[in-house]
Amino acid sequence: MRAIPAADTRDVKFLAAGARQITLDVLPDGEARELLTRRVGTKRARAEPGAVEELTQLCGRLPLALVVVAARAAARSAMPLAAAAAELTGTAARLGALQTGDPLTDVRTVFSWSYQHLGQEPARLFRLLGVCPGPDITASATAALLGIGQDGARAALDALAMANLAAEHVPGRFVLHDLLRAYAAEQADEREPPTERTAAIQRALDYYLHTSHAAALLLDPAREPVTLDPPQHGVIPEPLTSSQQALAWFEAEHRVLISAVRAADQTGSDTYAWQLPWAMEDFLNWRGHWQEWAATQRTAVAAATRLGDVAGQATARRLLAHSFARIGDYVQASGLLTHCLGLYRQLGDQVGEGRVHQTLGWVAERQNRYADALSHAEQALALYKTAGDQARQAAALNNVGWFSSWPVTITGHEPSAGEPSLCTANSATAAARQAAGTASATPSTSSATSPKPSTATATPSTSSATSVPASTKPSSSPTSATSATPPETREEPGLPGSRP
Numbered sequence: 001m002r003a004i005p006a007a008d009t010r011d012v013k014f015l016a017a018g019a020r021q022i023t024l025d026v027l028p029d030g031e032a033r034e035l036l037t038r039r040v041g042t043k044r045a046r047a048e049p050g051a052v053e054e055l056t057q058l059c060g061r062l063p064l065a066l067v068v069v070a071a072r073a074a075a076r077s078a079m080p081l082a083a084a085a086a087e088l089t090g091t092a093a094r095l096g097a098l099q100t101g102d103p104l105t106d107v108r109t110v111f112s113w114s115y116q117h118l119g120q121e122p123a124r125l126f127r128l129l130g131v132c133p134g135p136d137i138t139a140s141a142t143a144a145l146l147g148i149g150q151d152g153a154r155a156a157l158d159a160l161a162m163a164n165l166a167a168e169h170v171p172g173r174f175v176l177h178d179l180l181r182a183y184a185a186e187q188a189d190e191r192e193p194p195t196e197r198t199a200a201i202q203r204a205l206d207y208y209l210h211t212s213h214a215a216a217l218l219l220d221p222a223r224e225p226v227t228l229d230p231p232q233h234g235v236i237p238e239p240l241t242s243s244q245q246a247l248a249w250f251e252a253e254h255r256v257l258i259s260a261v262r263a264a265d266q267t268g269s270d271t272y273a274w275q276l277p278w279a280m281e282d283f284l285n286w287r288g289h290w291q292e293w294a295a296t297q298r299t300a301v302a303a304a305t306r307l308g309d310v311a312g313q314a315t316a317r318r319l320l321a322h323s324f325a326r327i328g329d330y331v332q333a334s335g336l337l338t339h340c341l342g343l344y345r346q347l348g349d350q351v352g353e354g355r356v357h358q359t360l361g362w363v364a365e366r367q368n369r370y371a372d373a374l375s376h377a378e379q380a381l382a383l384y385k386t387a388g389d390q391a392r393q394a395a396a397l398n399n400v401g402w403f404s405s406w407p408v409t410i411t412g413h414e415p416s417a418g419e420p421s422l423c424t425a426n427s428a429t430a431a432a433r434q435a436a437g438t439a440s441a442t443p444s445t446s447s448a449t450s451p452k453p454s455t456a457t458a459t460p461s462t463s464s465a466t467s468v469p470a471s472t473k474p475s476s477s478p479t480s481a482t483s484a485t486p487p488e489t490r491e492e493p494g495l496p497g498s499r500p
Helices: 009-016 029-040 042-047 049-058 063-075 081-088 091-097 107-115 120-129 139-146 150-162 178-191 194-219 243-266 270-286 290-307 310-327 330-347 350-366 370-387 390-404 407-411 422-436
Strands: 167-170 173-175
Touching: 029 042, 029 049, 029 063, 042 049, 049 063, 049 081, 063 081, 107 178, 120 139, 120 150, 120 178, 139 150, 139 194, 150 167, 150 173, 194 243, 194 270, 243 270, 243 290, 270 290, 270 310, 290 310, 310 330, 310 350, 330 350, 350 370, 350 390, 370 390
Parallel strands: none
Antiparallel strands: 167 173
8 A cells, every 4th residue: 555645636547556545644732742752852851841842833743844843853952942942933934944955854845746736726726825814714715815716716625635735624624734834825925926915815805804794794683784895806705694604604714704804904904904803793792702802803993093984993992892891891991982982973973972871881880880870871862862763762761761770870879798789689680580491581672683692601790790591593582671681681782682
């Protein structure tokens, strides 16, 4: 039995002659560490276990890279392994640090054997995968990246997989090994004109923006969309038709979308850099990825500021405030929201002002400042009345009624030691309902039919944390102005149907 690196369809003749193709994958973590330990010596490896782990990951558990690194470390026995790891930090330097001078073991040379046998379109795809958002990609996104049809994109991906330059690690999703991605980026720098490289990245970002925007509106049909430019030529967004499909798409593309925001920021694609985080808001919130939510919204604020887009700045700052509130940083949340009020006034957007006051009310409630919460709810109601927004008037009236129903909001009384706070009392109510198997109604929704995929993620609170029951089916509970629901379900930032 002979193992051959299948480079393209010409290798079929070897298979026809009786050879069998064997795919040699990267080593498991344990085996990769064991290989490195054997090569550098047990005593040395035990003295620097952290460096051994770092070297293993920097080599991507690729046997050839591990052997080369171990040989270099063994030849320089006085050098700490941590120093050897430092030489590999950064993709630009990593391939250079793995040079051996021997074409049989030099990583670049070995990669080039397969790359040079690729056809024109697969070779172009390989280069562009080195610079486009990762860590993996589908045929739909590949079609946008290349500006071609899906059939051609799938054929190019299959060619890379046959050449062992990419792996279909999940059905329909292809990934490049870290070292191969670094090699591909080098080839893109050498062979792809800057304008072509930029255009390809823009098409990929356009695909992710238009699909994520559509998915966001499927998750919350009541959400006010942002204005997008038409899709670029060659970009066909994913055809999603239900909230379940939208949520599944976000789950599958989660890491790619985070990478796309970073790529948009690094390439100066500021419109994508603030609109992509807008589209990701609900998903990151519901799934409890609040630190990522905050990080992407920081990028969005900076991008909208560079553009001079006041409406974009107001939106991004408001969503950043939501993320800080979720994390429990109410001071920063309040500061951002106060800044937002000025931006919405500058725009003459009374509905935007009202939404900020609703969120300020929610933050005040989380801090047990119930009189302030009532004041913000009343200000939101007045603004919505002036703007003639009846749907949000209903939500604001509901909040005014909610805060007015508690004596603390009228008398200014704050809970004494041992006395349950509003958040604690209603968290207990929610827990009792969940135990009884009943669903609590949301009193301040602006739409009674907005789907809300729920999560099992804890909600930060000043007094207690509650969980939303896990479910794969979106909720469409009717609105009720009289049910005593916990504050986590009333005008909370980011929940559909209760958009502040």
